Amino acid sequence: MRGAAPSVLLVLALLASHAPALHGQRDMGRRAVEALDYPPIDFRPPVPDEWDVDGVPVLMIEDHGLPLVSVYARFRGGYGLFGREYYAAGTALPSQLRYGGTTELSPDSVDKALEYYAIQTSFGGAGEAISATMNTLVEHLPTAIELWGSVLARPAFDSTQVEIWRGRQLESVRRRGDDPGGLAFSEFNRLLYGDHPVGWEMDASDLSSERLSSQRLAEVHRRVVCRENLVLGLTGDVTWRDMRPLLETLVRKVPPCEGTLPPSPIPSIRDEPGVYLIERDLEQSVIVMAHTTDVHLADDPSYYSATIGNSILGGGGFSSRILSRVRTEEGFAYSASSLWTMPRRYDGLLGAITRTRPENTIPAIELILETMEGLRTAPPEAGEVQTAIERIVNGFVFNFDTPGRIVSRTMFYVAQDLPRDWLERYLEGVRRVTAAGIHDAFARHLRPADMMILIVGDPERIGREAIEALGPVTVLDVRR
Amino acid sequence: MVSLLAYQPASAQLSPGERLPVRPVTLGNGMRLLILPRPGAPTVSFVVQFGVGGVNERLGSTGIAHLLEHMLFKGTTTVGTKDVDAELGLFPLMDAAHDTLVHARAAGDVATVGRLDDRIAALEDSARVFVEANEFDRILTRAGAQGLNATTSTGSTMYFVELPSNRTELWFVLEADRMLNPVFREYYSERDVVTEERRMRVETSPGGMLYEAHLAAAFTMHPYGVPVVGYMSDLEAISRSDVESYYRRFYGPNNAVVAIVGDIDPDQVERWAREYLGPVPRGGTPAPVTSVEPKQLGERRVVVEWDAEPSLRIGWHVPSGVHADAPALAILTSVLTGGRTSRLHRRLVLEDQISGGVFASLGPGSRYPQLLQISASPLAPHTTQEVELAIYEEIARLATDGPEENELERVRNQIAAGSIRRIQSNLGLAFQLAESLSLFGDWTETFRFSDRLRAVTADDVQRMARDYLTQQNRTVATLVKKEGT
Numbered sequence: 008m009r010g011a012a013p014s015v016l017l018v019l020a021l022l023a024s025h026a027p028a029l030h031g032q033r034d035m036g037r038r039a040v041e042a043l044d045y046p047p048i049d050f051r052p053p054v055p056d057e058w059d060v061d062g063v064p065v066l067m068i069e070d071h072g073l074p075l076v077s078v079y080a081r082f083r084g085g086y087g088l089f090g091r092e093y094y095a096a097g098t099a100l101p102s103q104l105r106y107g108g109t110t111e112l113s114p115d116s117v118d119k120a121l122e123y124y125a126i127q128t129s130f131g132g133a134g135e136a137i138s139a140t141m142n143t144l145v146e147h148l149p150t151a152i153e154l155w156g157s158v159l160a161r162p163a164f165d166s167t168q169v170e171i172w173r174g175r176q177l178e179s180v181r182r183r184g185d186d187p188g189g190l191a192f193s194e195f196n197r198l199l200y201g202d203h204p205v206g207w208e209m210d211a212s213d214l215s216s217e218r219l220s221s222q223r224l225a226e227v228h229r230r231v232v233c234r235e236n237l238v239l240g241l242t243g244d245v246t247w248r249d250m251r252p253l254l255e256t257l258v259r260k261v262p263p264c265e266g267t268l269p270p271s272p273i274p275s276i277r278d279e280p281g282v283y284l285i286e287r288d289l290e291q292s293v294i295v296m297a298h299t300t301d302v303h304l305a306d307d308p309s310y311y312s313a314t315i316g317n318s319i320l321g322g323g324g325f326s327s328r329i330l331s332r333v334r335t336e337e338g339f340a341y342s343a344s345s346l347w348t349m350p351r352r353y354d355g356l357l358g359a360i361t362r363t364r365p366e367n368t369i370p371a372i373e374l375i376l377e378t379m380e381g382l383r384t385a386p387p388e389a390g391e392v393q394t395a396i397e398r399i400v401n402g403f404v405f406n407f408d409t410p411g412r413i414v415s416r417t418m419f420y421v422a423q424d425l426p427r428d429w430l431e432r433y434l435e436g437v438r439r440v441t442a443a444g445i446h447d448a449f450a451r452h453l454r455p456a457d458m459m460i461l462i463v464g465d466p467e468r469i470g471r472e473a474i475e476a477l478g479p480v481t482v483l484d485v486r487r
Numbered sequence: 488m489v490s491l492l493a494y495q496p497a498s499a500q501l502s503p504g505e506r507l508p509v510r511p512v513t514l515g516n517g518m519r520l521l522i523l524p525r526p527g528a529p530t531v532s533f534v535v536q537f538g539v540g541g542v543n544e545r546l547g548s549t550g551i552a553h554l555l556e557h558m559l560f561k562g563t564t565t566v567g568t569k570d571v572d573a574e575l576g577l578f579p580l581m582d583a584a585h586d587t588l589v590h591a592r593a594a595g596d597v598a599t600v601g602r603l604d605d606r607i608a609a610l611e612d613s614a615r616v617f618v619e620a621n622e623f624d625r626i627l628t629r630a631g632a633q634g635l636n637a638t639t640s641t642g643s644t645m646y647f648v649e650l651p652s653n654r655t656e657l658w659f660v661l662e663a664d665r666m667l668n669p670v671f672r673e674y675y676s677e678r679d680v681v682t683e684e685r686r687m688r689v690e691t692s693p694g695g696m697l698y699e700a701h702l703a704a705a706f707t708m709h710p711y712g713v714p715v716v717g718y719m720s721d722l723e724a725i726s727r728s729d730v731e732s733y734y735r736r737f738y739g740p741n742n743a744v745v746a747i748v749g750d751i752d753p754d755q756v757e758r759w760a761r762e763y764l765g766p767v768p769r770g771g772t773p774a775p776v777t778s779v780e781p782k783q784l785g786e787r788r789v790v791v792e793w794d795a796e797p798s799l800r801i802g803w804h805v806p807s808g809v810h811a812d813a814p815a816l817a818i819l820t821s822v823l824t825g826g827r828t829s830r831l832h833r834r835l836v837l838e839d840q841i842s843g844g845v846f847a848s849l850g851p852g853s854r855y856p857q858l859l860q861i862s863a864s865p866l867a868p869h870t871t872q873e874v875e876l877a878i879y880e881e882i883a884r885l886a887t888d889g890p891e892e893n894e895l896e897r898v899r900n901q902i903a904a905g906s907i908r909r910i911q912s913n914l915g916l917a918f919q920l921a922e923s924l925s926l927f928g929d930w931t932e933t934f935r936f937s938d939r940l941r942a943v944t945a946d947d948v949q950r951m952a953r954d955y956l957t958q959q960n961r962t963v964a965t966l967v968k969k970e971g972t
Binding site for chain 1 (some may be wrong): 503526527528529530560563564565566615620622623624625626628629630631632633648651652653654656657660661663664667668673674676677678679680681682684686687688690692693733763795796824827828831836837840841844864866867893896897900901903904907908910911912915926
């Protein structure tokens with residue numbers, strides 16, 4: 008059945024500028040930039056066709072430019088929907104689908120076949136979903152779909168491959184301290200989210216033979232890789248008529264779900280301002296700071312104001328205040344940015360990240376806090392708001408630059424229960440943001456004095472007294 | 488198994504890449520452009536590649552090509568300023584203070600160094616009053632630009648961005664201005680930014696530290712041994728005038744290649760190229776790199792002690808990417824570590840389970856004789872020595888027996904599929920076109936290289952392993968955990 012897709016005719020004429028043209032003049036520099044006249048773009052982005060195969064939604068854009076086909080699968084379910092005792096198995100599931108063989112083929116045979124036919128696959132997962140993609144030359148499509156479908160739906164979880172994965176993970180645990188940036192982020196998550204899936208960090212007990220085994224993987228697989236959890240996407244040099252029988256065979260390998268997985272728990276996020284120190288003898292400190300906020304992803308003015316506000320604060324690169332002040336003006340850091348996460352179901356974080364040499368650690372933190380305070384106490388300038396909005400509006404066309412991007416995004420909307428025209432609503436919401444709205448968002452939600460500040464670095468070179476002046480200090484004992 | 492895609496010589500059938508309707512244009516000033524219209528979304532990708540990178544540096548000013556790359560985002564005589572004359576008036580004061588500072592540092596005069604650092608910072612603050620910070624970036628950001636950035640490698644510096652295609656002329660306006668009227672404002676704070684980049688990529692990264700030590704040991708004379716990001720002491724000594732003269736020496740349009748790929752009218756783009764970029768005056772001809780790495784006369788070993796778990800790098804000297812052996816060397820790296828069925832992955836990761844992963848590549852650049860390099864980390868309690876020995880055993884087997892035909896077929900099939908996949912993305916294509924024209928003098932060569940790869944035989948691969956991957960020709964770098972950490 009051909010589904011009813013919402014109209015996505017974009018009013019891309021908004022890309023047109025009405026500055027007067029200076030024909031024939033080949034000036035350059037600022038004056039020439041201001042004089043440019045941009046013609047409107049007449050573009051109707053392709054809209055995915057929506058099909059249904061035995062209850063599984065399929066989104067498809069035909070693209071006959073090159074003899075390639077990509078198939079995308081997204082299953083609701085991941086380690087975050089199970090308890091901690093399933094953390095390792097849930098994390099291992101995507102890679103063990105690929106590496107663990109099938110009920111018909113050994114792991115080695117799967118490797119050989121995929122590599123021989125030059126079929127590219129990727130398997131990944133976050134806490135609440137796993138995804139798999141397959142890209143093949145169209146001439147091998149039936150073979151590729153057959154193989155990929157078996158890998159997804161009929162895995163063997165070969166015990167040797169499980170052992171190899173366990174060994175590599177144990178080594179990752181051992182090497183966790185080698186990368187100060189990665190250490191800072193994982194410890195910050197653990198600090199704030201505690202025993203919630205966002206805060207989990209793999210350790211040796213997760214990797215015990217009881218918690219990570221072929222049986223445990225099969226158990227997680229049965230709960231996740233089932234029909235009601237699945238959304239499929241498709242792009243490439245193929246028609247629905249040719250594709251349909253192949254997908255029917257694929258979907259029929261995936262059994263119906265035994266029940267619905269519960270949503271992941273709502274986290275109780277720690278909110279205890281102060282400095283959290285991981286002492287390391289490093290030439291450069293890593294700084295992560297944040298506090299909680301209750302702005303959520305929604306078609307709501309506060310969400311759009313927060314989005315544009317974050318772009319002005321530090322999410323918009325060189326056009327944002329934090330990078331301009333910390334990097335451009337002071338030369339303190341190569342990278343510095345704000346973060347404002349806005350999950351749909353629970354609270355997010357508002358804060359900043361940077362890295363700088365030990366002696367500049369405290370000045371950089373103070374400068375970031377001062378920059379935050381500036382946006383809390385006064386609205387942003389009109390030019391800043393305009394830049395942040397135009398960045399999204401004029402760059403909007405890049406949301407449609409490949410069929411794969413359009414299909415993947417629409418699959419996400421289907422999985423998240425977002426309206427199909429979410430992107431168009433988002434564009435309209437962003438265009439309506441005002442300086443007053445942003446000021447209101449920061450005044451309500453930004454609390455520079457309440458930041459939890461994590462520093463990985465050398466306290467002797469940073470200065471212990473200066474660290475203590477930022478707030479109560481907790482030294483985190485992170486094992487090597 | 489039969490071969491999936493029978494090899495045919497280039498003359499019989501052009502590859503998908505060679506069939507692309509690329510329009511080459513050479514301007515009177517020597518700048519070479521490749522213009523490629525492609526159907527699809529109304530976007531366009533731009534790549535400008537200057538033939539200058541880490542190899543064009545000398546000890547004392549290492550990192551200058553990369554530092555210059557940063558400075559070219561600082562604007563021009565009109566973009567990025569409120570009063571350029573007032574700004575320029577302060578430059579000589581800052582630069583004089585810096586020159587004195589460099590001498591004071593060499594003399595160990597810490598007090599003077601501190602005083603002059605403060606003086607330079609104060610002068611830069613005075614100049615900042617006249618600066619419109621990051622205006623170049625902001626103009627492009629407002630236009631909807633994606634991925635505005637640049638990268639410096641051993642052999643080239645690439646500037647790239649994507650724009651909605653109705654903003655194509657904007658790119659020409661800004662790029663012509665940048666080529667004609669750059670101003671190296673905020674130099675000293677940007678230099679500090681680059682030192683922070685070095686701290687991030689090298690001084691707090693065990694992998695970065697080991698890589699730097701490995702190249703320095705493998706190349707005793709050729710500039711491939713020097714890090715592109717530069718040494719810290721050199722970064723602190725390079726002056727603004729050094730950067731300006733480097734710019735004049737290497738950034739002439741005759742040393743640039745431009746690739747423009749996307750939803751464009753090639754006639755209009757060519758007209759803009761001639762009108763905007765044509766007037767940029769031709770530069771001098773940059774001096775060639777004349778240093779040649781002498782033949783290695785025995786195994787070299789280097790150890791880095793670091794507060795991190797152990798890892799290993801091995802490199803063998805091999806010819807450049809334009810040498811007749813280059814295709815066979817590329818196939819050799821793929822036989823060694825390209826995929827899960829490759830020899831070293833199978834041995835180290837799947838069978839012996841002594842390493843979490845093993846990777847082979849050719850580098851650090853393709854213009855001059857380079858390294859075939861292998862990196863791997865042991866899984867405790869196994870050691871780098873065990874990993875190293877297993878690698879040598881596999882190489883010896885390959886050198887004695889050569890690869891099997893099915894290994895080569897796998898690689899050939901992947902090359903055939905790769906020759907189609909690699910032309911999917913406009914930006915990726917722009918990079919390939921620019922690099923091919925710059926390296927080989929012909930944009931089609933990168934696509935013909937696929938044919939040469941497919942023509943490589945088992946004997947060729949065996950010869951590569953036997954002739955190049957020898958004990959005498961290798962340099963081994965090992966990261967060992969520092970005692971007491």
